[in-house]
Amino acid sequence: MKIFRSNRKRYLKHREEARALITERIEHLSSVHGFQYNRVAIRNQKTRWGSCSTKGNLNFNYKIFFLLPEMRDYIIVHELCHLKEFNHSSKFWALVEEITPNYREIRKEIKKKRLFLL
Numbered sequence: 001m002k003i004f005r006s007n008r009k010r011y012l013k014h015r016e017e018a019r020a021l022i023t024e025r026i027e028h029l030s031s032v033h034g035f036q037y038n039r040v041a042i043r044n045q046k047t048r049w050g051s052c053s054t055k056g057n058l059n060f061n062y063k064i065f066f067l068l069p070e071m072r073d074y075i076i077v078h079e080l081c082h083l084k085e086f087n088h089s090s091k092f093w094a095l096v097e098e099i100t101p102n103y104r105e106i107r108k109e110i111k112k113k114r115l116f117l118l
């Protein structure tokens with residue numbers, strides 16, 4: 001896998017298509033699994049794929065647009081599950097597993113893509 005060189009120009013170029021795709025997946029997953037969120041923001045970050053605030057605001061790195069759909073969905077599911085479990089407890093992982101039964105393999109694949117964040 002090539003290292004993805006990000007810069008502001010690239011971010012601005014892809015931000016809206018990333019937003020459209022991520023929003024569509026969030027809406028779908030929320031309606032199927034009953035998540036309630038507040039706002040969604042798309043950001044250009046170096047160290048994280050996504051995050052969730054206690055106020056129910058979700059942040060996603062625009063670079064998840066370039067990941068495989070199953071990886072992208074896992075990252076979205078992970079943050080959505082934090083809306084119900086704001087921690088990484090066994091309850092949280094059980095919730096993730098309910099929606100993404102093969103999340104362990106997907107996580108391993110995503111870890112290999114850390115360089116992609118640079």
Ligand SMILES: [Zn+2]
Binds near residue numbers: 078082087088
């Ligand atoms: Zn988490």
